[in-house]
Amino acid sequence: MNLRRTPEEERFRDEVRAWLAENLPRDGGRPAFTESDDMGEWMAFLKRWQRGLSDAGWAGIAWPKEYGGRGAGINEQLIFTEEMARAKAPNLINISIGIELVGPALMHHGTEAQRRRYLPKILSAEEIWCQGFSEPGAGSDLASLQTRAEMDGDYFIVTGQKVWTSWAEFSDHCILLARTDSSAPKHKGISCLLVDMRSPGITVKPTMQITGETEFSEVFFDGVRVPRENLVGEINLGWTVAMTVLMHERGTSAIGYQIRLRSELDELMELAKSVERNGLPASDDPLIQQKLAQSYIEVEILKYNIYRGVAQIARDGKPGPESSIIKLFWSEMDRRQKAVAMELLGLRSQLVKGSKHAVDHGRWQRAFLWSRAGTIYAGSSEIQRNIIAERVLGLPRG
């Protein structure tokens, strides 16, 4: 056990660092990728950026070469993600759905034709994916989903409604779970389909979030025809596909969250020196010092949790449900950290973008609101605790 980088790892890191220094888009020396209010404009920028990464072989570092990847290991993936975050480079677009969900689903359960057709275009960002899992009546209890897919010759006819679908407006494809056998027990009648988002019968209705943004949508399917060849894995075994991808290690992307949390903390520490409480810098207040130090401690430990998880995967080749611990940890600490940010800013913490006196264009209140999403999406904190108790600790099912 050690925390020393090998010379090969250092060479790889230097290579990533040099490429980023050369290729990060800049405008007169300043970073030229401030997130735009216009989602379409921002998406177009991200696609161009990822195309460059992909051409240089940086997208899909641990993916096999035949699908456009680099064919390297999880350690290289970790280093790459760290360097991207450290350079504050815009993240890979569609990473949480296309790269980390559709990718493993097709690599584990897809046909060779599906892999060749879809995987390279995920890495090059030519095609964007969304995820059609949750429904109004199927959130944490995902297996109770009601969207139907009925066979009609060489097609499935899909009818139903999905919710909380991120990036639906900008997506080319959707990885969908639908019921193909309503007489079977609920986990055994579900199939996984790849749906072209331009198919007739699909309606996307953006949903406004508590931040005022519309990153996710409701998606309605009304008799949508999906070719049979778009079935992933076997019919009625879609639950297995869903579990593979939901359990798929997100350890290397968690390092991205870790570095974001760390860099936000660094900014908060600076902020604490510039804002005043009772006529003195807030950073002189021992209570504020304790809270910021606690956040620092948690963020650093998150890093070592991730390193340990990654080293275990590199050894066993297999992720376990322990990734639930990492998800639970970062999402909960994000909430604690943003609460400290709000406390630091006092009355000004409530001011939103565009308001007079707003600090940093209201970014901390936006981050504060967003921190309420992390403990809900991709399996709420409560679901993560169920998984830990039942699958890791082996307690009886509730």
Add this chain to the structure above:
Amino acid sequence: MDFAFTSEQEMIRGQAAEFLRRECPMNLVRRVMASEHGQSDELWGGMAALGWMGLVFPEEYGGAGLGFVELAIVLEEMGRALAPGAYFSTVLLGGLALMEAANEEQKQRWLVPLAAGKLKATLALSEAEERFGPEGIALKAERRDGGFVLNGTKLFVPDAHLADLIICAARTSGASKTDEGVTLFAIDRACDGLKLTPLKTMDETRRLYEVSFEQARVAPDCALGNAGGGWPVIAKILDLAAIGLCAEMVGGARRVLEMCVEYLKTRVQFGRPIGGFQALQHRTADMLLLVESAKSAVYAAACAAGDNSSETPLLAAIAKAYTSDAYAWIAGEGIQLHGGMGFTWEHDAHLYFKRAKADEIAFGDATHHRARVAEMIGLTREAGIPDQEKVDQEKVRSAG
């Protein structure tokens, strides 16, 4: 980078766990607790036979020359077993102090028998004014007749009654409250003028003593290292000891969680095992999160200590802050989840609860270490409001 244990390290863990399962079951722990001295010679002899006292010391002193990570592994298993006795005080306090501060002749004289399990030692640091920095050391050592005379009182000295050698931090020069003028002395427990008074504590697996010195004469060759230059060494030992203690705490926390999970699977109420109730499941999930995160913190700190990295103080403070909170909370849940049984003397939950409390406050609690983290990451102002103590130090320096 490979932040996973090697197969050799896994083997060390397996052997340690197996030895402690056989030689240090809970009925032995309870027997030793009830005994006068809180020590089992058989257990000590078994550990010595395995080479544990010399594990981390170089081969030239009869040690095995293994690293701090290996030491942390063994400590973790000892904490899990709630192993009683003078291992921690001898190796982590006495042994590391000798390793860091003693000259060659002193190492041959004391470290060699210590590494062989033939000499026990401890460190006397705390005093009535409870502070963990150099300002906490006021016990006076005056030069007289070519040697030193010590006067003063040390508190909370672990296993002083078992130690052949008591290593004591004293002031040989300099104004009190500065980091200069602190010297470490290796003192024979049988020395005239040295008096031990047992302190009765909650955690009976580990004994604490008041050690007082009244005109105690100490030979000049018992001073370790440069006279007056002892504080940096003590600061280093405190970091290493804190990391070692955290390893024990992680082991204890693991054991409490194991006991709870076992109980929740078998205890039936309302017609079903209570482990099926989410209110309790979620508590155990949070316990596991804390255990795993504390492990990561401790292993990272142990790696840094083994590499003699400049990050060691920060990682030690991170580990001690986090693990102190984590073990205290987990050990409390250990009582709560066992219900009425958990509040009985017969059940082991309280033994871990008491050890967790003692460990939490040893070498500084979470609040103390968070304040250290705040200082090390630059949150406190060095150049801000002039600190009266620092001004005084400057005056002493320019005058001296």
